[in-house]
Amino acid sequence: MRAIKHMGRLAACAVTAAALTVAAAPAPASAAEAVSHPDYEFSFDGIFGTFDQAALQRGFQVYEQVCAACHGIRLVAFRNLADLGYDEDEIKAIAARYQVEDGPNDQGEMFMREGIPADRFPSPYRNEQEARMMNGGAYPPDLSLMAKKRKGGADYIKALMVGYTEPPADVELTPGMYWNEYFPGHQIAMPQILYPDSVSYADGTPATIEQMSRDVATFLMWTAEPMLEDRKQMGIKVILFLLVFTGLMYAVKRKVWADLH
Amino acid sequence: MALQTNSRVIRWIDHRLPIFTFMNHELNEYPTPRNLSYMWNFGSLAGIALVIMIVTGILLAMQYTAHVDHAFDSVERIMRDVNYGWLLRYAHMNGASFFFIVVYIHILRGLYYGSYKAPREILWMIGVVILLLMMATAFMGYVLPWGQMSFWGATVITNLFSAIPLVGPDIVVWLWGGFSVDNPTLNRFFALHYLLPFVIVAMVFLHLWALHRFGSNNPLGIDAKGPQDKIPFHPYYTVKDLYGLGVFLILFAAFVFFAPNYMGHPDNYIEADPLVTPAHIVPEWYFLPFYAILRAITFDIGIPFTGIVLIDAKLGGVIAMFGSIAVLFVLPWLDGSPVRSGRFRPLFKQFFALFVVTCLVLGYMGAMPAEQPYVTISQIGTAYYFAYFLVILPLLSVLERPKPLPASISEPVLRGGGTVAGATAKPMEKP
Numbered sequence: 001m002r003a004i005k006h007m008g009r010l011a012a013c014a015v016t017a018a019a020l021t022v023a024a025a026p027a028p029a030s031a032a033e034a035v036s037h038p039d040y041e042f043s044f045d046g047i048f049g050t051f052d053q054a055a056l057q058r059g060f061q062v063y064e065q066v067c068a069a070c071h072g073i074r075l076v077a078f079r080n081l082a083d084l085g086y087d088e089d090e091i092k093a094i095a096a097r098y099q100v101e102d103g104p105n106d107q108g109e110m111f112m113r114e115g116i117p118a119d120r121f122p123s124p125y126r127n128e129q130e131a132r133m134m135n136g137g138a139y140p141p142d143l144s145l146m147a148k149k150r151k152g153g154a155d156y157i158k159a160l161m162v163g164y165t166e167p168p169a170d171v172e173l174t175p176g177m178y179w180n181e182y183f184p185g186h187q188i189a190m191p192q193i194l195y196p197d198s199v200s201y202a203d204g205t206p207a208t209i210e211q212m213s214r215d216v217a218t219f220l221m222w223t224a225e226p227m228l229e230d231r232k233q234m235g236i237k238v239i240l241f242l243l244v245f246t247g248l249m250y251a252v253k254r255k256v257w258a259d260l261h
Numbered sequence: 262m263a264l265q266t267n268s269r270v271i272r273w274i275d276h277r278l279p280i281f282t283f284m285n286h287e288l289n290e291y292p293t294p295r296n297l298s299y300m301w302n303f304g305s306l307a308g309i310a311l312v313i314m315i316v317t318g319i320l321l322a323m324q325y326t327a328h329v330d331h332a333f334d335s336v337e338r339i340m341r342d343v344n345y346g347w348l349l350r351y352a353h354m355n356g357a358s359f360f361f362i363v364v365y366i367h368i369l370r371g372l373y374y375g376s377y378k379a380p381r382e383i384l385w386m387i388g389v390v391i392l393l394l395m396m397a398t399a400f401m402g403y404v405l406p407w408g409q410m411s412f413w414g415a416t417v418i419t420n421l422f423s424a425i426p427l428v429g430p431d432i433v434v435w436l437w438g439g440f441s442v443d444n445p446t447l448n449r450f451f452a453l454h455y456l457l458p459f460v461i462v463a464m465v466f467l468h469l470w471a472l473h474r475f476g477s478n479n480p481l482g483i484d485a486k487g488p489q490d491k492i493p494f495h496p497y498y499t500v501k502d503l504y505g506l507g508v509f510l511i512l513f514a515a516f517v518f519f520a521p522n523y524m525g526h527p528d529n530y531i532e533a534d535p536l537v538t539p540a541h542i543v544p545e546w547y548f549l550p551f552y553a554i555l556r557a558i559t560f561d562i563g564i565p566f567t568g569i570v571l572i573d574a575k576l577g578g579v580i581a582m583f584g585s586i587a588v589l590f591v592l593p594w595l596d597g598s599p600v601r602s603g604r605f606r607p608l609f610k611q612f613f614a615l616f617v618v619t620c621l622v623l624g625y626m627g628a629m630p631a632e633q634p635y636v637t638i639s640q641i642g643t644a645y646y647f648a649y650f651l652v653i654l655p656l657l658s659v660l661e662r663p664k665p666l667p668a669s670i671s672e673p674v675l676r677g678g679g680t681v682a683g684a685t686a687k688p689m690e691k692p
Contacts (some may be wrong), residue, residue, distance in 0.1 A: 051521075073335070075337050076339065104399050109354075144337075144532075145337075145530045148522060148527060149527050149528065149530035149531045150527055151527050153527075172515075190395075202594040206537045211558040224339060227340070227341070229519070229536075230347075231347060231348070231518055232375060232518060232519065232639070234348070234518060235514060235518020235519055236518075237513065238514045238518060239511060239514055239518070242507055242510050242511045243511065244512060245507050245510075246507025246508055246510075246511060247503065249500065249504040249506075249507050250504050250507075252500050252503075252504075253500045253501050253503075253504045256496050256497060256499075256500050257501075260295060260492065260497070
């Protein structure tokens with residue numbers, strides 16, 4: 001599996017081609033060269049991997065109390081939080097903490113109301129323009145699919161959270177940028193946001209940077225791939241069935257062909 | 262001969278529309294060489310892959326919205342809220358890759374065993390048409406989720422047509438239905454992506470029709486000398502194909518359930534943004550060898566010492582890329598060797614092995630940046646790709662001295678296997 005993964009990285013080592021020119025002009029030096037990041041252990045790794053519900057809940061807490069100030073998870077609905085182990089009343093209570101836009105009402109006005117489980121998480125900004133205005137020109141991306149839209153997925157997210165360091169002596173940072181070991185190009189507009197005890201975990205787990213980054217990476221793997229457990233569990237059954245089917249077919253084939261050989 | 266059956270209903274129908282006789286003839290008693298290897302499994306696997314793609318595709322189309330504002334979210338809705346939507350989509354996504362794997366092996370098998378030679382030239386050419394249709398379908402399908410690679414892949418590939426002299430730019434506008442890849446483009450790509458698979462089905466029927474005219478080629482590449490060389494398709498090859506199907510499905514399921522995004526590109530989970538060009542635009546892996554050929558032509562072709570450019574590098578690349586498929590159409594007339602199977606062609610065998618390596622190397626180069634040494638390697642690979650068809654095969658037809666062919670199919674099959682006779686060993690002679 002490691003070898004396959006490695007080949008995949010090679011194959012995915014993408015092509016530097018100017019979009020509209022096909023005749024290969026000298027390749028533009030890409031500032032955003034991918035950087036390698038550590039391969040962390042997660043509970044959802046491997047074919048039998050599942051989400052750790054406690055980690056999901058902690059990760060959700062980190063998201064809500066830290067990330068959500070700037071980043072949305074617009075594809076996730078409150079009702080989906082049932083996967084994290086919350087019951088119906090808890091989900092209703094969580095949804096009610098949010099204001100969502102609804103309408104138009106019978107006066108033709110849009111209005112704000114408390115969230116219900118069927119709503120999706122409202123994003124912190126109305127649109128990209130507002131987001132950029134509020135963040136010095138940077139656009140905090142929606143996190144719903146972050147674990148699938150970046151190479152490395154959850155590993156990358158965790159690495160990014162722990163990767164803030166001082167820039168090397170010979171590098172002068174662009175104003176408003178920060179140095180991150182694992183961000184492609186290293187200069188990132190997002191400041192370090194996780195510090196020890198940034199959140200106070202409901203389950204009493206010590207909130208180290210290591211712990212919070214792991215939990216939020218787990219949570220974002222779930223927001224990106226909520227069906228991961230169903231998929232793997234079905235996969236095991238399907239593969240087991242197919243092994244029996246294939247073995248049977250092989251035996252039948254041997255038997256049928258026996259008179260020819 | 263009409264189908265023998267005790268069912269009066271079937272006899273009644275069959276008398277008026279001999280569909281049961283037809284099916285019996287083509288799928289049951291259809292005489293097949295007895296020595297087909299597992300390389301002959303990939304035709305039926307390709308057919309099954311096509312069925313998987315059409316079934317999952319129709320179900321996905323019921324949930325998908327072909328609009329630039331909704332396409333991306335509708336795919337995510339399929340992944341999250343549609344019952345087993347994630348399964349449908351991952352099966353469809355990976356199904357495309359597996360369809361190409363199977364078809365590429367099928368084609369290489371045909372190349373090695375000379376399955377394109379008389380009397381199967383039209384069978385081969387229909388196969389090339391199917392490959393072209395598959396490529397068009399896969400390309401347009403990749404645009405539908407409206408991710409960054411969808412959008413920019415569509416932009417790059419449609420822009421290839423701008424290389425056509427004089428009318429190129431107008432053709433691109435016509436393809437787009439506007440002045441950039443936008444909603445009209447997405448809409449027509451969806452329409453065509455839904456249409457073309459059914460055209461492929463029609464072509465598959467022609468492919469099978471042409472196949473059943475003379476029957477399958479075989480690893481020895483010699484014609485059957487009599488009924489002792491053939492066995493009925495059912496049960497021999499139905500069961501062998503089912504076994505092959507099992508192996509195929511295990512590999513397919515391993516990807517669908519445990520590595521569904523392995524062959525995809527992460528950027529396609531970013532919604533399309535016409536204002537942000539991804540740092541690297543790569544096609545799906547199954548297009549990489551052709552992409553490498555496209556980018557290998559980095560030089561203008563003109564009249565030497567005059568500075569007159571006849572074909573600029575971009576047009577040259579486009580011609581080379583389409584030419585790499587087009588050359589397959591005329592392959593039956595480029596390879597004039599009377600011997601079909603590569604087993605009896607000692608020189609051909611080596612050049613063929615190098616050809617397979619070249620295709621793999623080109624695929625690797627297609628994923629690399631357009632810089633040295635990759636460009637030069639791509640150029641050498643492209644040169645060999647074309648030389649194989651246009652120079653080496655015609656020359657080998659004349660120069661190569663093939664090994665002696667066996668007298669019949671059953672001779673080497675049964676050699677050392679004891680007695681030739683026995684009623685069970687000659688099932689085709691059963692009444």
